[in-house]
Amino acid sequence: MLDATQTPSGTKAETVLEINNIEVIYNSVILVLKGVSLRVPKGGITALLGGNGAGKTTTLKAISNLLHSERGEVTKGSILYRGETIQNLTPNDLVKKGVIQVMEGRHCFEHLTVEENLLTGAYTRGAGKGDIDADLNMVYDYFPRLKERRRSQAGYTSGGEQQMVAIGRALMSKPETILLDEPSMGLAPQLVEQIFGIVKSLNENQGYTFLLAEQNTNVALRFAHYGYILESGRVVMDGPADDLRENPDVKEFYLGMSDEGRKSFRNVRSYRRRKRWLA
Amino acid sequence: MLDASDEGYITADGRKIGGVLMEMKNISLRFGGVKAITDITFDIREGEIRAIIGPNGAGKSSMLNVISGFYVPQEGEVWYKGEKRPPMKPFQVAQLGIARTFQNIALFEGMSVLDNVMTGRLNYMKTGLLAQAIWKGKAEKEETENREVVEKIIDFLEIQTIRKTPVSRLPYGLKKRVELARALAAEPSLLLLDEPMAGMNVEEKEDMSRFILDVNDEFGTTIALIEHDMGVVMDLSDRVVVMDYGKKIGDGTPDEVRKNQAVIDAYLGVAHD
């Protein structure tokens, strides 16, 4: 099997994040991840794909140590960031180390204004006002819509606006590695492209590493370098993005392509039960 | 624009669309300085699948909220089944047969899937408090009858296995499906769906599309739908309203909308095929 740290050009990149065979249990009874292993190369965009409930969010939360607050715990395996175990760190230590997560479902601070939301992103940085203002402007450049709404309480902004706030807020922490959970959810197509464009440019220009969980396989595979496909808590397939895109099963079930190109949603007349890799 | 007479029209795939079910006339809605909706007029016809699209923050969800009576527009009128709708509380609107799902899933987290779906049938359950306290007899009978309806919907949406699971434990996609089930349980004449497919992968979207089409087909339910996936919108809907910054910038069949330059500029970015 291929390895995520294998760059397309064949050189081997450094692994920043390594997950070895982790198991996650919620409420000490619900076993959700059943041995997931991942490698995230430095400076790459790695995609985590899979259907609803596959365990993408759980994997990301296990990395950023947010499981604890949901009564979940990692019971087996290890998570290494730059070779160090990070399971015992607090989430804010992790942010200080440069790993930040953009949570699924926005999670804005409702009562804070849009701008204040962004500023909380800079909380861990000891940066001066000038730096922070510069970054604020960078975020506003990426998302002009936010600039217009900067003074309104985040709770009153639309779903898409909140998503922009969440991403902008993460950028404000000047991270090295960003864990993005479903960034495209609820965004207009133009904006999806735009956000992935931003991801790409951050990755290429600033060297940010991305691990993104996505349902929108199409876009994800277009921008990612490497992909893992998760199904019911197990990694069922992985490979370079381009390879995955050519894989017939992926094509059929994740990209919605049939032999004749894209099928119409109107014409899927029967519920075809797909074959599962792990039945 | 379709030349839709008052009696309706026939769609490309041959379905018969009826007369106007709901009409929004010159709706304007402001929040303090924010103009969420500005003077929008459109109609929804019986049996139709009507999409509302537009960039983020365009006012789509707000429009659904106006329809379901949660937001009261400063200006404009809502006509439903040929009558002007007087000012109403949301629950009264629901009793008119309008059901919906929400963009940021609004399930009742403390209840099981079954109970959530059963709440959709509350408007059909009329036994008094006293009879419920006694339970045996009237209340039990009513419960069973409605349970049967709900079980059909559960089967239909293929969520049998999670019937007894508390919804808080469900993954996002399944929650959306449960929400749809809850809305369907109300057997609405108009179903409003706010981004029913956000956070789903293609396969799941296909399933969801199937459900939407079947609802529309089998029960003749009229559907208004907000969605950002253009594939879905273009494939499913009969007519599309396009909003931008609270204004209507386009209205017509998917093909017409797709070619509308204003829509391309504001929303689609590139022309979708």
Next chain:
Amino acid sequence: MPDQLVYAMEVFLNGLMAGVLYALVALGFVLIYKASGIFNFAQGVMALFAALTLVGIMEGRVPFAHLIKAVTGADVHHFGWTVPSLAAILLTMLVMVFLAWAVNKLIFNHLVNQEPIILFMATIGLAYFMEGFGDLMWGAEIKKLDVGLPQGINDAIDEVTFGWFGYGFFIDNLDIAATIVAVILVILLVMFSQYTKQGRAMRAVADDHQAALSVGISLNFIWVLVWSLAGFVALAAGIMWGTKSGVQFSLSLIALKALPVLMLGGFTSIPGAIVGGLIIGVGEKLFEFAIGPIIGGATENWFAYVLALIFLVFRPQGLFGEKIIERV
């Protein structure tokens, strides 16, 4: 001027002063609520505990004397030294910081991301615990507290008003001191929460624990900070009320006077606590003055609540509270 009007003016002024004292207690609630969405039921007990500790330190009492006696038979009550009040206040503040740390470490750390009612319940557990603990540590008898605050009628005001109206107003010096303390506290706290990054982080935490964690805000740090601040406010309240009535269990019941203030001012607003306090103070005193005699008196307790209730019907989030966001 007719006598009744002059009296009413005096009652009004005293109502303002009483209101400030209520506000002092309410402030502690607001701080914690703002930063964690926790409705801290233990605030009153914290005031008691702070005052007890202060007296204990000032008088050089041996903590757990009673327990020591029961277990070992050794009868030690006092160390034999006394500590000047200012130093004792500083030491007590240290104790409150420690308390904040312990509360966070042992309780709230384990309850991240829980519903407000659960957190509320935890503070009830804490209140129970501290109630027993405070008594066990310092004994349940009444202790006199004197940190040197002036007390009794203010003669200057008495004389001046006598000159004006032929009736000298009664204003308690202690109330004047409380007002000064409260004003300083409020100004400091408002500046803290609006203009510092910790203040912003504090409000962020209140909105969404998980999201706050995800952007790297340390809940531990913020909570220890806020509970410490609340501890200081509790100490201030404990000093004022303790000076008035002696330090004893009933001190913890002053929380009940703070709740309507909180409701009226808004749970999340620091200035709201003050304004709410003033309105409640004046309202209940004037009502007791004007209507009380007709309906039998002792109306203050319920009137404060009813007044707050009436306000709430018009503004469900209190006068200055953050608007409750209702969206779907």
Next chain:
Amino acid sequence: ELTFTALSYRTGPYAANGIPFADGYEDYFTLLNERDGGIGGEPVRLIECETGYNTEKGVECYEGTKSSGALVYQPLSTGITYQLIPKMTADQIPMHSMGYGRTSAKNGEVFRWIFNYPANYWDGASIAIKHLLDVNDGDLSGKKIALVYHNSAYGKEPIRTLEELAEKHGYELSLLPVDHPGQEQKSQWLQIRRDRPDHVIMWGWGVMNQVAIQEAVNIRYPMENFLGIWWSGSENDVKPAGDGADGYKALAFHNFGSDYPLFDDLKEHVIDKGLAAGAGDQVGSVLYNRGLYAAMLAAEAAKTAQEIHGVSKITPVMMRDGMEALEMTEAKMTELGLPGFGPEFKVSCQNHGGNGFAAVGQWDAAAGEWTMITDYMQADQDVLGPLIEEDSMAYAAESGIEPGCN
């Protein structure tokens, strides 16, 4: 072995007052055991049960201890007293509510098992007025008297009597209720400052006392015109107000201080042996003495019962007979090492409340002690008699009791 119970409260809002009482009560029995080997040769077993001044806990304490053969209960709370009156009557166990509880229980023909000697609230009210008459040269007509009271059954007790007496003596009574817990009394004291009553009488408890006295000091109300009931007259109540409280008066039905031979015995047999109850730092305080006094009365009643029935191991029923035949004389008290410690009185079947004597004490802030400033005076029994008759007969009718003495 003789069993006594102490329903005490060393926790909760009134702990500060409950502790010294409980200590005194306990120490006295310890003394009897240590010095005399008990009462009439029977060692005393004291069961203490914490009520926290809470009615339900009080009931629980009673139910939990009543089968232990407890001879008499001292519930130490008016609320608990009321709960227990019917229960103890049915269970045939005597109760002694000393200086609190249901006043009309004085009528032993109706309340066969309840005793409230040596004085009750109505006695208190009457004696307070008597004292005020004394300091006003026997004339109260046209004077203004304000009653500041705890807004509960307890606080409302004296109102009837004071109103009755107002008619008789021609003073003007104004009522100022204070709600529990009583931390905030600004309104009441502003009103007092405006109305300038000649005297203020207080029926307070717990923190209400301290705040009232402090507020009185604040408005410079003359302390010698401020008179509290015996539950508003302990060191706890005056100390927080410091020097300002100097001169404050309160009623008492037993003496202050530890200047009695008995206290020497206490020191020798109890304190120095490290057997003192609680922290052992309350000896000689007002409420400690009250506890001690209550225990002494209980022990004396037990002795009387032993004499009547000629057995040392008495039952609660016998105890009742002892209580009903109790007579406290000066000679007896001197013999006990407590000369002049309390009023002389005599209990009978018709009269379970003693003779209604009490005295007035005054706080000396400089010395930090209470001193008696009057002799024991008797309440105006002419006024009180009918009131008690009326109230107790109403109770008898309500609960179907046939009044009588056998």
Next chain:
Amino acid sequence: MFYREAGDFKSSYVEDSQTFPIKFDRYRYYVVLIFAFAVVPFVVNDYWVNAIFMPFLIYSIAAIGLNILVGYCGQVSLGTGGFMAVGAFACYKLMTAFPDISIIIHVILAGGITAIVGVLFGLPSLRIKGFYLAVATLAAQFFLVWLFNRVPWFYNYSATGQITAPERTVVGAPVTGANTDAWAAYFFCLVFTVACAIIARNLTRGAQGRKWMAIRDMDIAAEIIGVDPLKAKLSAFAVSSFFVGISGALFFAIYLGAVEVGEVFGIQKSFLVLFMVIIGGLGSIFGSFAGAAFLVLLPVLLKNTLVGGLGWPTDLAAHIEFMVVGALIVIFLIAEPHGLAQLWRIAKEKLRLWPFPH
């Protein structure tokens, strides 16, 4: 091993929606009932009834009532003490005004009257939410207590302001007053408790319960799908107050026999019942029982071990009791925020899987 769902098939929706769908649970429930009705009355003594069973049963009713409001409908109320007082005083007035009518009717009517008062004070809940509402309900608490203290009509002009329950019998056996036998009082309360629990269960498992829960979980969404918030909230206040009123009536008439309003129905009572509900588990009838048992039994148990067993001074024991109760509340919350009922549920889930861990 025997705790299995498998093999316990349901062939109708009626069976599926019964209270104890699992056979084993059902049998255990019957056993408990038989024990409570047919065994306990013959073996209890005064202490057990007065110190443990009666408070437990009566508080259970109050807790069920409050749980409907807080746990099912999400409206936090701190007015329980006041509403219990309404029940108590209503019962007293009825008992003295209509001595010939059965006390059973009086208790039920007292519940009804409390329901009306509850609805009245529930009106602000339409606008006021969350902790604001909780604090607002304190207005009811303080006002009601003041009223019953202030207006002599309520206590029939008795000199002391106390109300005392006259003797009343049910089929010849006195259930109130001094001559009541322990078993009779117990039995009387038990019948009410069981009836209330069944009614509460019926109301919460059907349409009404779902309306309440919908309002609790997300009131806006509930309104949009067709729940009338006014009706749902007020009906919750009514039903809840009905139960609370019954418990107040029993508390006064059967348990204490005499009551002074400020002392017995003060704010402490409101808190106590709320604690029971939360510790037991919000939104669970079983939890109401568990919470009531916990807070009634634990102090008694602690006291008996510390004072009776270890011979500690009562005050130390009392302080430590406070600390232990406080600490236990916190520990339980940390172990399981959703109360004893949820702990029980999880334990059952584990049992069902046993011996496999997942």
